[in-house]
Amino acid sequence: MSKFRKDDKKETPPISTAALPDIVFMLLFFIMVSTTMREVTLKVQVKLPQATELSKLERKSLVSYIYIGPPQQQYQAQLGSEPRIQLNDSFATVGDIQDFIVSEREAHDENEVPLMVTSLKVDQYTKMGIVSDVKQELRRVQALHINYSARKRTEKN
Amino acid sequence: MPRKLPEYNAASLADIAFMLLLFFLVTTTMDVDSGLERKLPPPPPPNQDLSKQPQIKERNVFVVLVNKNDQLLVEGKPMRVRDLREAAENFMANPNNDPTLPEKEVKDVPFFGPTEVTKGVISLQNDVGTTYGTYIAVQNELVGAINDLRDQLAQRKWGKSYDDLDRDQQKAIQEIYPSRISEAEPKKVGKK
Numbered sequence: 001m002s003k004f005r006k007d008d009k010k011e012t013p014p015i016s017t018a019a020l021p022d023i024v025f026m027l028l029f030f031i032m033v034s035t036t037m038r039e040v041t042l043k044v045q046v047k048l049p050q051a052t053e054l055s056k057l058e059r060k061s062l063v064s065y066i067y068i069g070p071p072q073q074q075y076q077a078q079l080g081s082e083p084r085i086q087l088n089d090s091f092a093t094v095g096d097i098q099d100f101i102v103s104e105r106e107a108h109d110e111n112e113v114p115l116m117v118t119s120l121k122v123d124q125y126t127k128m129g130i131v132s133d134v135k136q137e138l139r140r141v142q143a144l145h146i147n148y149s150a151r152k153r154t155e156k157n
Numbered sequence: 158m159p160r161k162l163p164e165y166n167a168a169s170l171a172d173i174a175f176m177l178l179l180f181f182l183v184t185t186t187m188d189v190d191s192g193l194e195r196k197l198p199p200p201p202p203p204n205q206d207l208s209k210q211p212q213i214k215e216r217n218v219f220v221v222l223v224n225k226n227d228q229l230l231v232e233g234k235p236m237r238v239r240d241l242r243e244a245a246e247n248f249m250a251n252p253n254n255d256p257t258l259p260e261k262e263v264k265d266v267p268f269f270g271p272t273e274v275t276k277g278v279i280s281l282q283n284d285v286g287t288t289y290g291t292y293i294a295v296q297n298e299l300v301g302a303i304n305d306l307r308d309q310l311a312q313r314k315w316g317k318s319y320d321d322l323d324r325d326q327q328k329a330i331q332e333i334y335p336s337r338i339s340e341a342e343p344k345k346v347g348k349k
Contacts, residue, residue, distance in 0.1 A: 024174035035185035124290030149192040
């Protein structure tokens with residue numbers, strides 16, 4: 001009978017949380033290794049078009065980004081909803097692109113300049129007019145290697 | 158005998174680690190950047206003589222026009238984007254030596270010996286009012302057509318896909334199926 005008597009004095013021992021920090025650190029390291037720092041805060045809305053024939057951008061330090069799209073909601077009161085160009089952290093015009101590319105080049109070593117790529121992140125509903133203007137500017141500064149940023153299309157057509 | 162050190166309380170270590178974790182979750186992004194890689198043509202020299210430009214025969218040009226309503230006109234006929242890849246492949250390969258499709262020129266290509274190489278050029282012209290999404294879809298099909306042809310040739314010759322070949326082999330295939338997509342300046346008509 002005494003075998004089944006509940007021992008009132010013994011409480012359940014608390015679960016040891018000693019391993020919890022280790023688990024969290026493991027997660028932390030995974031995220032630190034697999035992600036990259038966000039460089040700019042987007043001021044324009046960019047919904048990338050979809051494509052299948054993609055190639056990955058190697059060496060992110062050599063890539064300069066040009067964003068084109070309608071301004072974010074909080075800027076639309078001043079700027080309207082027409083697509084705008086964003087360079088680094090601010091809105092820009094087509095005329096600023098040459099200076100932007102030149103300053104990007106100056107930040108790099110001379111022998112790395114031919115390897116530099118310009119990535120165009122353009123909203124899919126933008127009209128081609130502004131994109132063509134940007135491309136003409138890029139031709140003028142001899143930044144000929146470009147990459148039209150796109151998302152992978154899951155095959156369905 | 159040395160005195161045992163008292164154990165410190167490690168309960169808040171987890172909180173600190175969580176804080177770090179959240180910081181990295183917020184400030185970093187995981188997306189891999191990928192896209193369609195293209196080379197722009199160099200700017201034309203200022204004193205260019207238009208009459209001295211090499212003339213390209215009409216049968217060697219595959220004209221793709223995109224208007225402001227995102228409709229395609231390929232070689233004078235309307236077409237849907239999904240049919241474009243096949244048409245471009247047929248144009249570049251010209252399997253039956255059709256006289257309306259591009260001429261071929263015999264070239265000495267490493268690994269292949271004398272081979273017939275197409276002289277075809279794809280010309281893409283878009284309107285100012287074309288949406289970027291359509292433009293990318295068209296570019297994607299044209300690049301895809303050339304990639305498909307290169308892949309087929311690589312499979313036939315080496316039984317491997319084009320991406321698995323070494324650099325010299327890829328160069329040889331590039332010579333047979335060059336990526337010649339020329340973009341005209343967009344037309345200024347029909348703005349918006």
